[in-house]
Amino acid sequence: MSEIKNSNEVSTIKENIKKLNLGQISELIDGLKKDLNIEEQALVQPIAATKTEEKVEEKGNVSVKWVKMKDEKATMTPILEDIVIAVKELEEKNITKFEAMKLAKKGIVLENIPWDKAEEFKNKMEKKGAEFEIIK
Known part of the structure; x- marks a missing residue:
C-alpha cells in the first residue's frame, strides 16, 4: 500500500510543480540541491570525442x-x-x-x-x- 501512496504523493507533487512558473521552478531546484546536498557535475559528450578521434585517424x-x-x-x-x-x-x-x-x-x-x-x-x-x- 505504501508504494501506491507514494505514487499518489509523487503524482500530486508533480501536478503542483506543473503549475509553477520558470522562476519558481528554478528556485525549487536550487532549494532541493541545497537541502539534499546535490552538486552539479559537467557531462562529457561522447559524440564530440568520437568525431575528434575519427579526424585523428583520418590524418x-x-x-x-x-x-x-x-x-x-x-x-x-x-x-x-x-x-x-x-x-x-x-x-x-x-x-x-x-x-x-x-x-x-x-x-x-x-x-x-x-x-x-x-x-x-x-x-x-x-x-x-x-x-x-x-x-x-
Missing part, C-alpha cells in the same frame, strides 16, 4: 590496396603508370610498370602514406575503372 598514415578492375573495358596500362608515379612521389622509390604489376597482384600498392593522398589516389584510379581500398 594518420594508411595503405592502399588494389582490389580489381571495375570497368571490363579499362586497361591496366594507365593504372600501372599511375602506380609508378604515386610510388615515386609518395614513397620516394623508383619502380617499373612490371614492379607495379607485382605490387597490384600482391594487393598493397602504396604503404604508409597520408590519408588525404590515399583518398586522392583512390578517387583518381576509380575514374580510370580500377577499384582500390584504403587500409588503416
Whole structure:
C-alpha cells in the first residue's frame, strides 16, 4: 500500500510543480540541491570525442590496396603508370610498370602514406575503372 501512496504523493507533487512558473521552478531546484546536498557535475559528450578521434585517424598514415578492375573495358596500362608515379612521389622509390604489376597482384600498392593522398589516389584510379581500398 505504501508504494501506491507514494505514487499518489509523487503524482500530486508533480501536478503542483506543473503549475509553477520558470522562476519558481528554478528556485525549487536550487532549494532541493541545497537541502539534499546535490552538486552539479559537467557531462562529457561522447559524440564530440568520437568525431575528434575519427579526424585523428583520418590524418594518420594508411595503405592502399588494389582490389580489381571495375570497368571490363579499362586497361591496366594507365593504372600501372599511375602506380609508378604515386610510388615515386609518395614513397620516394623508383619502380617499373612490371614492379607495379607485382605490387597490384600482391594487393598493397602504396604503404604508409597520408590519408588525404590515399583518398586522392583512390578517387583518381576509380575514374580510370580500377577499384582500390584504403587500409588503416
